[in-house]
Amino acid sequence: MHDAPSPAELISAVKSFIDDTAAPQLTGHAAFYARVASNVLSTLLREIEQRPAAEAEELAGLKALLGTQAGDSIQSLNRTLCEQLRTGSMSISTPGLLEHLKTTTIAQLSIDQPQYSGLKAARAPRS
Template structure:
């Protein structure tokens, strides 16, 4: 077991340093990259927090959809193969439910302020 701070806390500390202290000292292209860097660390912090539950839910959903077990990557590759060779139709309702749920969880980590996520008709409010 690692000592405190947690990985999420360390990443947040670095993001806050970039936002509050580094970016005000930067200009132009470097300031832009500073903001991108801070956003990247915000993604990492959200992934540390939400990633394990999201991946567990995705894996369970993939197992149910495909009727087999495997790592998340192996299951996603299998789903891609079945879509490509036509064994699963892109408009299959069970597939649709799976893709909606996994994509919502993915974007909640990657880009939670993106308008397509914020206003998604699939989000329960």
């Protein structure tokens, strides 16, 4: 039986130590760097929790937009998308493009900058 802590549990334990034990005793630069370290760990936790679903959704969106075959990577499909945008063979008027770009941007911001002021508005359904 494999019962070791998961990477997320290990990161959470270190973050809790920094936030609850170490940081309250620090001042000046050390306190600042403790906040930076805590923020980095928060980002890593969001990566672990959110990235797999975000990448699966992005891959599905790219395949739908580009009509590609199975086996293409997100990186190669994004290069293809960029090339099609650069050459003008795809534009903002291409069906599904704007929604794909919005969805992938929201997913990335949710991981990198979840407190970004425009993120809540971007997530809200349009009426």
